[in-house]
Amino acid sequence: MIDEDILSVRDLSIVYSSYGEEKNAVRNVSFDLRRGEILGIVGESGAGKSTVGKAILGLIEPPSYARGQITFENRNILEMSEYRLNKIRWNKITMIFQASMNSLNPVQSIESNFISVIKDKMKINDKIEWERLIDEALLSVSLPIEVKKKFPHQLSGGMKQRILISLAMITNPQVVIADEPTTALDVITEFYVLSVLKNKIRTSGASMIFITHDLPAIVFMADTLAVMRYGEIIEHGPVSNVLSKPQNDYTKKLVGAYYEVEL
Ligand SMILES: Nc1ncnc2c1ncn2[C@@H]1O[C@H](COP(=O)(O)OP(=O)(O)O)[C@@H](O)[C@H]1O
Ligand SMILES: [Mg+2]
Incomplete structure (x- = not known):
């Protein structure tokens, strides 16, 4: 991890608005993400985790709205034009969703799924370069390159998820x-x-x-941990600090349940 912030979130509040009803999904969330850091966000369903992720990709659309600052490359993502956002999405900031919401096109081979991204997002038109990038991407997630000739339904969930990871990262996002x-x-x-x-x-x-929502996965993956509850970050720090000295009752329960399982 390098001591340099790549993304900085300040006083982020997000309100969903539909049919005249407003819902404060995220309240006054602030955190920094350093270069190379893996920040885990844990919290129960409805805590606002996905909403924070969507806001970072500039995906909160009117009449819903986000307030605060999400600073990336010295600009506030919340104030960026759609044109600029489209230059950033996938190329510099990317998102991997869970397998069931899978973004692979079912009627295209894996290779064609890759080519769509390489052409549209990376603007590369050289077929030899396509092949090289696809093979390299598959190998980087420990998949044999023959997989590219298959269709999504011919692959297991774990394989599809590894393909989504390699697809999301083929542009070398930050x-x-x-x-x-x-x-x-x-x-x-x-x-x-x-x-x-x-x-x-x-x-x-x-x-x-x-x-x-899975603490063991956080322990395995993350350097730092933010715990979200009812739209707020209630605890944030290095994973080992949060787990060894949880301050909030909710975090204490979460950590207690984790150690129960570990025993
Ligand atoms: N598109 C939406 N319109 C209205 N409310 C939403 C929408 N998406 C999420 N919410 C609400 O916002 C809150 C936070 O949701 P979400 O960010 O998906 O939580 P999490 O990812 O932690 O489960 C929940 O109460 C959810 O019902
Ligand atoms: Mg979610």
């Missing part, structure tokens, strides 16, 4: 937001996929926000 990337997988596959993801992040030098 920030990766992984939103419950392994929730749909069994526990053995989950930890294998997490080790592949962690290795990919560490070797690329990217920073990651790793969102989960």
Whole structure:
């Protein structure tokens, strides 16, 4: 981890608005993400974790709104034009979703799924370069290159998830937001996929926000931990500090349950 902030979130509040009803999904959230850091965000369902991730990609759309600052490359993402956001999304800041929300196109081969991204996002038109990038991407997540000829339904959940990881990272992004990337997988596959993801992040030098409701996954992956509850960060620090000295009752319960399982 290098002592340099790549992303800085200050007083982020997000309100969802639909049919005249407003919901304060995120309240006064602040944190910094350093270059190379893996920040885990844990919290129960509805705590606002995904909403923070969406805001970082500039995906909160009117009538819903976000207030505060999300500073990336000296600019506030919340004030960026759609044109600039599209230059950043996928290329510099990318998101990996859980397998069930899988973004692979089911009627295209894995290779074609890759080519769409390489053409549209990376603007590369050289076919030899496509092949090289696809092979390199598959190998980097420990998949044989023959997989590129298959269709998504021919692959296991763990393989599809590794493909989503390599697709999300093919542009060499600086920030990766992984939103419950392994929730749909069994526990053995989950930890294998997490080790592949962690290795990919560490070797690329990217920073990651790793969102989960699963504390063991955080312990395995993250350098720092933020605990969210009812839209707020109630605890934040190096993983070992938060786990050894939890301050908040909710965090104490979470940590207690984790050690129960460990025994
Ligand atoms: N598009 C939306 N419109 C209205 N409310 C939403 C929307 N998305 C999420 N919410 C609400 O915002 C809160 C936070 O949701 P979310 O960020 O998805 O939580 P988490 O990812 O921690 O489970 C929840 O109460 C949820 O119901
Ligand atoms: Mg979520």
